[in-house]
Each structure stands twice: as C-alpha cells, then as structure tokens.
Amino acid sequence: MVQSFFQRNLQFNRSFKKKLNEQLMKVGLYHSQWSIIYYLKQFDTTTLVEISNYLDVEKPTITRTVNRLEEQQLVVKIPSEDKRERRIQLTGKGLALYEEAKQIVDAFERSLLTGIPDDDQKKTVEVMQLLLEKLK
Amino acid sequence: MVQSFFQRNLQFNRSFKKKLNEQLMKVGLYHSQWSIIYYLKQFDTTTLVEISNYLDVEKPTITRTVNRLEEQQLVVKIPSEDKRERRIQLTGKGLALYEEAKQIVDAFERSLLTGIPDDDQKKTVEVMQLLLEKLK
DNA sequence: GATGTATAGTTACCTAGGTAACTAATTCTA
DNA sequence: TAGAATTAGTTACCTAGGTAACTATACATC
Numbered sequence: 135m136v137q138s139f140f141q142r143n144l145q146f147n148r149s150f151k152k153k154l155n156e157q158l159m160k161v162g163l164y165h166s167q168w169s170i171i172y173y174l175k176q177f178d179t180t181t182l183v184e185i186s187n188y189l190d191v192e193k194p195t196i197t198r199t200v201n202r203l204e205e206q207q208l209v210v211k212i213p214s215e216d217k218r219e220r221r222i223q224l225t226g227k228g229l230a231l232y233e234e235a236k237q238i239v240d241a242f243e244r245s246l247l248t249g250i251p252d253d254d255q256k257k258t259v260e261v262m263q264l265l266l267e268k269l270k
Numbered sequence: 271m272v273q274s275f276f277q278r279n280l281q282f283n284r285s286f287k288k289k290l291n292e293q294l295m296k297v298g299l300y301h302s303q304w305s306i307i308y309y310l311k312q313f314d315t316t317t318l319v320e321i322s323n324y325l326d327v328e329k330p331t332i333t334r335t336v337n338r339l340e341e342q343q344l345v346v347k348i349p350s351e352d353k354r355e356r357r358i359q360l361t362g363k364g365l366a367l368y369e370e371a372k373q374i375v376d377a378f379e380r381s382l383l384t385g386i387p388d389d390d391q392k393k394t395v396e397v398m399q400l401l402l403e404k405l406k
Numbered sequence: 407g408a409t410g411t412a413t414a415g416t417t418a419c420c421t422a423g424g425t426a427a428c429t430a431a432t433t434c435t436a
Numbered sequence: 437t438a439g440a441a442t443t444a445g446t447t448a449c450c451t452a453g454g455t456a457a458c459t460a461t462a463c464a465t466c
Contacts, residue, residue, distance in 0.1 A: 139395060140286065140379060141305070145326055146398045147283040148453070149405045150276065155421090155454080166422060169277070183444060190281050195423055197446060202421090218431045218444040243276060246404055254397050259275060261386060261394045262282045268382055269285045284423070291424080291451090302452060319414060331453055333416060338451090354414040354461045 157242045161234050162206075166191075166199050168235055171224065174209065175232050179221040181214075203228070293378045297370050298342075302327075302335050304371055307360065310345065311368050315357040317350075339364070 154165045163171070173185055182200060186193045200222060203209045208228035211220040224232065247255065290301045299307070309321055318336060322329045336358060339345045344364035347356040360368065383391065 138379065139383065139391060140290075142395060142398050142402075143279075143283060143286070144301075144305075146402045146405075147279065148326060149402060150279070151422090152454075153405050154276075164421060165280075169280075181444075190284060191422085192424060193445065194425085194447080199422080216432075216444085220445080243274065246401055247275065250397060250400060254393060255275060257390060258394045258397045259278060261390050262278050264386060265382055266278075266282045266285060269282075269289050287452090288424075300451060317414075327452085328454060329415065330417080330455085335452080352414080352462070356415080 154239070154242065157238050158235060160238060161231055163231070163235055166195075167203055167208075168239065170196070170199055170203065171208065171228060171232050171235065174222065174224045175229070179212065179223045181219045181221060183219070185222070290375070290378065293374050294371060296374060297367055299367070299371055302331075303339055303344075304375065306332070306335055306339065307344065307364060307368050307371065310358065310360045311365070315348070315359045317355045317357060319355070321358070 151165055154168075158165060158168055169189055170185060173188060174180060177184075182193060182196050185191075185200070186196045189196070200209060200211075204211065207225055208231060209222055210225055211222055214221050287301055290304075294301060294304055305325055306321055309324060310316060313320075318329060318332050321327075321336070322332045325332070336345060336347075340347065343361055344367060345358055346361055347358055350357050
C-alpha cells in the first residue's frame, strides 16, 4: 500500500515525538514543556499569548503546560502592569534544567541529521515552509 | 529566533492536522478515523493489531478509535476462528462515507501540493523516510 | 497433558492538541 | 465619558497519542 506524502509525515511526526519524549524523560520533561522552556530562555520574560502565537498552539494548551512547569517550580508567573497579563519567567531551577535538556536535545537532533546532506535538509525545510504558508 | 528543522516539522504537522480535521468535519470524521477507514478499504478485513502495526500507533489508541467508528456504525467487529481476535470490516455505511471522504481528502492534498515541483516532493519524502528509519 | 510463553485486545491513566464559552481588564469610539 | 469591542487568561470538554498492567486465548515445550 503506497503511503501518501502526508501519511508519511504524520507517521514520522509520531515517531519523532515519541523518541524525543524518551530522551527528555532523562530530565523529567515532555517535548511540549521543552518547547516552552526553550522559548522562555531566548526571551527572558514573556506572556502566554506570545508563546501561543510563536508556537502556533492554542492558548488553553499553553495554559495547561505552563501550569505544570509552575508546579515543578521551573517557571514563575509575575504580575504585570497590565493586570490582565502575567509575565512568565524561568526560575533558577528552570534555567539549570534548560542547560541539561539542551545537551540532550542537541545530541538527539544531531544524531538524526548526520548523514543527511545539507542541501537535502534545506530543501525539506523549504517544502515544509511553503506547505505551512499554504495552510494559512 | 531561528527554528530548528524539527520544530518546523512539529509546527507544520499541527497545522496540517488542524486543517485536515476541518475538512473532514464535513463528513463527521476526524483524521485518525480517516486513516483507519482508508486502511480498511484497502484490506477488506483486518485486525486491530494489523492496523496498529501499519499505522505505527499503539493498540490502545486504535482500540478507542475503532470503537468510535463502531458506535457510528461505520465498521463491524466479526468474531474470528482464533477467539482472541475480532476481524474488523467496513459496513455499507462506512464504505459510502469512504467515497465521500476520499474526494475531500484528495482535493485538500492536491490543493496543498500543486505548485511544489515533483522533485522537491520526492526529495522531501526521501528525507522523511530516512529519518524515520534512523528513529527505529 | 501441565506448564510456561506469546499474542489479541482492553482498561486505566498520563500528556498534547483542539473548540466554545467564559471573566476581567484594557482600549476604542460615538 | 459611557458603552462597545478587544485582549489575556481560564475552564470545561472533545479527540489523539503514549505506557503499564491486565484478561483470555493460542502455542510451545518439557
């Protein structure tokens, strides 16, 4: 049975998330938590809406994941001047975990990408980017 | 902020599933239900384990989705000689829905892929396939 | 033939995504 | 400036993925 372009992508994605979760288990994180921690590291303080826009994930999903990070004391929510929003920030513990997780994720991604020519990687990213734009 | 190869793939995948679900809503299906119906159409009768192996999705997930298809009377479970297994089959209603959904999915996928050169598509599939094998 | 192992499927429970509808605060506008 | 519209975030509830542990049947082996 021939698999369509998209079926293949769905399948790759399931496997990738599974293995990435396995790796991140070493530091007690899930991949969605990692995405948020990674974003927070780059931007110091941010809001739920900013995370939602950047990751293109709906707000309720982000709310839930951030709450779990807060329970683990990896982030704190700081009241803002605009009383609607609360600025989210990595704690010391969160920053330390970032460093640990970064090693793991980098090694994992490198191990997957080695042996795949740069041109092929670039072309694939181009195609994904184009498809993403067409979806919107 | 530069997005990694994999972050981009995760994002594309979220958007793709979202839009595919929107399309399939027209016939009251979710994309995971569609994957199973599509597989059943090709193989006439099959088992839960076969579906699980082919889609590379764990058994409990398949169990749940197949049960929902059964509730909608799109599939039936037929007792087998081997009393452990139950062979799963599309009903008439399921087959009719397959035809409807196929039109929708084909049109959706075509609209996304038009304008993307065949070579680029092929290269992308190659890369995904290679990455998938490396994951195992 | 009894016992141990493998297989099909289910149940319970976890995270990750979504939508709809809501509150509270802010901003826009007539 | 009062009222309308927008925005930040939350709550409730849906499907989709996962793991662990279980039952029942089948098969293998001693």
